[in-house]
Amino acid sequence: MKIWVVRILSIIGTLVAVFGFEFFMRGLVAQDQSLDYIYRLAVLAGLFVTLAVSLNLINGITGQFSIGHASFYMVGAYAGATLTNSLYKIQPLGPETWLFVVALGGAVAAGIAGLIVGLHSLRLKGDYLAIVTLGFGEIIRIIVFNQPFLGGSFGLNIADKNDKSLWAVLLLAILCIAVCRNLCQTPHGLAFLAVREDEVASSAMGVNVTRVKVTAFIVGSAFAGAAGALLGVYDGLITPDTFRMDVSFLILTMVVLGGTGSITGSVIAALLLFSIPEWPRFMVEGGKPWQVTGATLLAGAICLIVSVYLVKRTIDEYHGPQRTKTLRIVGIVGGGIIGTVLLGTVFGLIPVLANRTWDVGALRMVFLAVTLIVLMLIRPQGIFGHEEFGWQKAMKALRFGKPGANPT
Amino acid sequence: MDVLLSPLAGLQMDFGALPQQLVNGILIGSIYALIALGYTMVYGVLRLINFAHGEVFMIGCYAALFTSWAMGFTATGMQAAKPPTSNIVTLLIMLFVSMAVCSLVGVTIERFAYRPMRNQSRIASLITAIGVSLLLQFGGQLFLPPLQQNIQAEVNPFRDTISLTLRQAPASLKQEFKTASLAQKAAEERLAELAPPGALTSELSPEALEVRERLSELTIKSNSLRAQVNDASVFVVIQKGKLIMFAAALVLMIILRHIVLKTATGRAMRAVNHDFQSASLMGVNVNRVITYTFMIGSALAGAGAMMNSTFEGTAITPFAGVALGVKAFVAAVLGGIGNIPGAVLGGILMGVAESLVVWVGLSGYKDAIAFVILIVILLFRPGGLLGSSAVEKV
Helix, strand or coil: CHHHHHHHHHHHHHHHHHHHHHHHHHHHHHHCHHHHHHHHHHHHHHHHHHHHHHHHHHHHHCCCCCCCHHHHHHHHHHHHHHHHHHHHHHCCCCHHHHHHHHHHHHHHHHHHHHHHHHHHCCCCCHHHHHHHHHHHHHHHHHHHHCCHHHCHHHCEECCCCCCCCHHHHHHHHHHHHHHHHHHHCCHHHHHHHHHHHCHHHHHHCCCCHHHHHHHHHHHHHHHHHHHHHHHHHHHCEECHHHHCHHHHHHHHHHHHHHCCCCHHHHHHHHHHHHHCCCHHHHCEECCEECEEEHHHHHHHHHHHHHHHHHHHHHHHHCCCCHHHHHHHHHHHHHHHHHHHHHHHHHHCCCHHHHHCEEEHHHHHHHHHHHHHHHHHHHCCCCCCCCCCCCHHHHHHHHCCCCCCCCCC | CCCCCHHHHHCCCCHHHHHHHHHHHHHHHHHHHHHHHHHHHHHHHHCCCCCCHHHHHHHHHHHHHHHHHHCCCCHHHHHCCCCCCCCHHHHHHHHHHHHHHHHHHHHHHHHHHHHHHCCCCHHHHHHHHHHHHHHHHHHHHHHCCCCCECCCHHHCCCCCEEEEEEECCCHHHHHHHHHHHHHHHHHHHHHHHHCCCCCCHHHCCHHHHHHHHHHHHHHHHHHHHHHHHHHHCEEEEEEHHHHHHHHHHHHHHHHHHHHHHHCHHHHHHHHHHHCHHHHHHCCCCHHHHHHHHHHHHHHHHHHHHHHHHHHHCCCECCCHHHHHHHHHHHHHHHHCCCCHHHHHHHHHHHHHHHHHHHHHCCHHHHHHHHHHHHHHHHHHCCCCCCCCCCCCCC
16 A cells, blocks of 8 residues: 555655746746756757667666667657647647657557567577667768658658647656656566576576567657657757757667666766766856866876876776775766866966867867767776665665665 | 559569660679678678778768879869879779778777777677767868868779770661761751851851751761661770779789688687687687778778779769768678678679669669669578678688
């Protein structure tokens, strides 16, 4: 009985939080039109969380190496756009309810695509499956590129867009997280984990490997498709270039960086990786973007390399108490920052380095790439590894330093 | 379905143009093969898809470009009073610099990005490779010339073409064309006698007007006959530079084959490919073998980059490596990844398949054909065309 109370309370809590956030954001936008951009970022962040968590279901939880997730995103987007363009005028539902229809349509279309790819996963393993999913994504993109009725390279316009759909995006993300989390706690989910650990052994234990793999592909791609449909309706324009291979790689990176199989990891990595390229956009000084000189850049690069080397060596080879280890790492990072400032001042005396400047916005993708490499070098198993960071962990973390205080 | 198949309605198969397209495909395929070799060698020893290989190729393009600039082949240099002239030595210097820079970059990437990841899961190395690839693309965007660049056409001294006729047009048709063109020439001469060049119509005598009218008729006739002769005969036109490119690619592949099969390093590579653990237990210096592999593979990419941007005249941008890298990677998988002859075969098949798609008239799908072939191959022969264990692998 109690579990139902918790369930209902958490659903109500989620709804309140989502709509509260929506009204807060709308209030912000109503106050200052330029904050529309923030609203957009929130929508995109929500979509990337959905994408990362749904890919995690395929990649992390079931262990099928898929790197073509952007194709499902794309199928959903085009399905949703076509649906809206052809049926929106004659539908009796309001624009809010229509979002559900669109998301469902995108999910169904992408689910079918997922079924097609998932069937291949029965024959292929590892790298080869990865290559097929990648190729599938590119083929779909190029076919759409050459179809005049889908807008070709110019993209498809959606006349009846709904740019107040943050709540739907957030609900989708939370639904996706909830489905994956709850799946992992049921016997069905154990079958998924078993397939990841050892396919042969799990099939010997009576797991229907075929069904598990295909289900994972269908569910994962359906969520990606729903996300795509919402993107199309929010933006009002989708082009094949929005769904290039880079997007697939970015989503895959979110999953691996968060720790394959860890849903919380995927969420946090998605937010992190999505926001890193966006920060430089807000680094403005007197209305102009920050200028980075060659001196700062060189100093930063040198200090980064040195401190990454030292941190990695500390992690791998230092065997003292945990507290000293943490302190050392903090010290190295702090030293790196101070070193950057000092070295930057010294290099600033060299005219060649001091005179060459870049807008900080031009560096955004470089930041992303560097973060990726550094995080992978320092923590190859991802931020959370296979672990989850749930309420229990949070409780434990809050009572840090008092062992035995946690009755669980 | 009708809508999806609509482009098929516009199919055009001109069998006279087929040999030309096949030759083009084989020539560009040799470049794909050079780059595919780098993917396949690295996969062979490390089981890692080296996503940064396309960017190594891109750096090779820029190395060749800057070398050509250093030798005076800039846009302004070509308009100078005494523009530099190019010869085989220029090309060899560019090739050497490009290969050297690429091997350096490849070895550096391996040492600092891949080696620390070697004991981790393969997907972690893969993500690092993606990171390195992004870093090189966007870092390149910061430091390299902003617009797309081309190596000056004058760098290539072998721009003249050779033409190979496979089927002659019927003799009667050729005779007719000859007569028509002679008549046209005669009329031109007559007109030049009657009227000075640049004369206005009002100044012309009636006879000159008549000759001029006849001349325009004759020109139309001889042009249409020329088109008929061209349609009836089958010929292949190749730029000499591209033949040299193909020959150089072949020479490099033969050298690679020699290294792999006949030298101690090559034997060590094959051993590591066969079994990483046992090879290191048997005293093979695995680190050194991997360094050599990256060095050779990247040097081949550098050679491909230099030849592609010089002889094919492809534009150079910091993102030039992405599309070509993907194609070369597909070529490597097509032939059986980890397999050297397979990469060569795959590269050439890729080139031919692409030009066939263009020949059929579906040039919009040129980039998709790679993946279609790939998926079909993987579904029916997952090891690739030559991917069975019977073939020597590296």
